[in-house]
Amino acid sequence: MERNRRWMLAGLGAALLVAAQAGPAAAQGVTVGGLAYGQYLYQLKDTAGHANSFSIQRAYINVVGRFNDGLLVRITPDVYTGTDGSILLRMKYAYAAYTPANFPLTFKLGLIHTPWLDWAEGVWDYRMQGTMSPERSGYITSSDLGFGVDGAWGKQMVNMQVGLYNGEGYHGGIGDKRKDVMGRVSVRVLPSDDAGSRGGLRLTAYGQYGKPTGGGKRSRLIGMLSYKSKLFTLATEGTIAQDSSTTTPAPDVTGRVLSGFGIFNIPNTKAALVARLDLADPNKDVTGDSQTRFIGGVSYMVHPHLRLFANLDYLHYQGTPTPTQEASRAQALFQMEFTF
Numbered sequence: 001m002e003r004n005r006r007w008m009l010a011g012l013g014a015a016l017l018v019a020a021q022a023g024p025a026a027a028q029g030v031t032v033g034g035l036a037y038g039q040y041l042y043q044l045k046d047t048a049g050h051a052n053s054f055s056i057q058r059a060y061i062n063v064v065g066r067f068n069d070g071l072l073v074r075i076t077p078d079v080y081t082g083t084d085g086s087i088l089l090r091m092k093y094a095y096a097a098y099t100p101a102n103f104p105l106t107f108k109l110g111l112i113h114t115p116w117l118d119w120a121e122g123v124w125d126y127r128m129q130g131t132m133s134p135e136r137s138g139y140i141t142s143s144d145l146g147f148g149v150d151g152a153w154g155k156q157m158v159n160m161q162v163g164l165y166n167g168e169g170y171h172g173g174i175g176d177k178r179k180d181v182m183g184r185v186s187v188r189v190l191p192s193d194d195a196g197s198r199g200g201l202r203l204t205a206y207g208q209y210g211k212p213t214g215g216g217k218r219s220r221l222i223g224m225l226s227y228k229s230k231l232f233t234l235a236t237e238g239t240i241a242q243d244s245s246t247t248t249p250a251p252d253v254t255g256r257v258l259s260g261f262g263i264f265n266i267p268n269t270k271a272a273l274v275a276r277l278d279l280a281d282p283n284k285d286v287t288g289d290s291q292t293r294f295i296g297g298v299s300y301m302v303h304p305h306l307r308l309f310a311n312l313d314y315l316h317y318q319g320t321p322t323p324t325q326e327a328s329r330a331q332a333l334f335q336m337e338f339t340f
Contacts, residue, residue, distance in 0.1 A: 114140065
């Protein structure tokens with residue numbers, strides 16, 4: 001926690017210094033924006049306590065400087081709700097990026113995006129509901145300290161990202177001498193009326209290999225088949241994860257996650273129908289530990305900077321849930337996302 005506070009204070013100080021010292025021309029390249037997810041949650045199965053709450057799940061402050069000769073710097077503090085309900089602050093992104101003139105690659109150094117989650121969340125587009133299935137299962141994180149290279153060719157026909165990272169994530173400390181290599185490539189097989197980087201029919205693959213702090217093995221393989229247009233999105237995502245540790249010697253544990261989701265943007269309205277199904281098996285060699293999650297609801301775009309989402313989140317345990325799991329496995333959520 002103390003390390004995260006130091007990152008946050010240093011990052012905010014640097015951002016304010018850049019904004020204060022920039023001249024009139026440079027100031028045009030410095031922007032400040034924000035993104036926040038808020039919600040009201042009601043526990044449908046908690047018949048004794050009738051638990052319900054309002055909360056801010058995430059709030060990001062994005063300070064971005066764009067300068068001549070292809071230089072970009074970004075600092076993003078992350079405000080989040082802790083397990084005890086308190087509001088906490090830590091650093092999410094803090095990096096410099098350089099794109100040489102007329103060159104398809106961008107080089108990043110610092111606390112940067114990892115290759116998979118930011119990409120996949122752009123296909124799903126409903127991060128306000130909760131995390132993607134591999135992150136929810138604890139297999140990957142969205143940012144980490146390291147060095148990365150991004151690239152795109154043929155008007156986003158091919159999009160890739162690779163990097164070398166500490167491997168413990170932005171909330172896991174700097175780790176030790178061991179590092180993780182991560183990489184993703186996405187290929188558009190067929191175009192659609194969505195010309196963005198996630199549009200059309202796409203095949204996307206991700207790989208990660210490294211060693212956790214203390215030694216052992218950490219590997220991830222993820223694949224996605226997706227189709228995104230202005231009318232609808234359909235996607236299926238599969239994850240295979242292997243973990244072992246030398247600090248507590250044990251056989252490799254192989255986990256598997258399969259997820260599928262669909263979004264239908266109702267024509268001539270600002271509403272959309274959303275559904276998602278996640279199947280998670282944390283250890284393929286153990287029976288009775290699988291989980292199935294269903295998410296379904298309706299979203300409404302009140303304003304280009306404000307979106308609402310009413311949904312049900314239902315979790316089924318293959319085994320017998322504990323009383324705590326039983327009370328919280330069925331939730332009604334009313335959520336919002338706002339940006340500026």
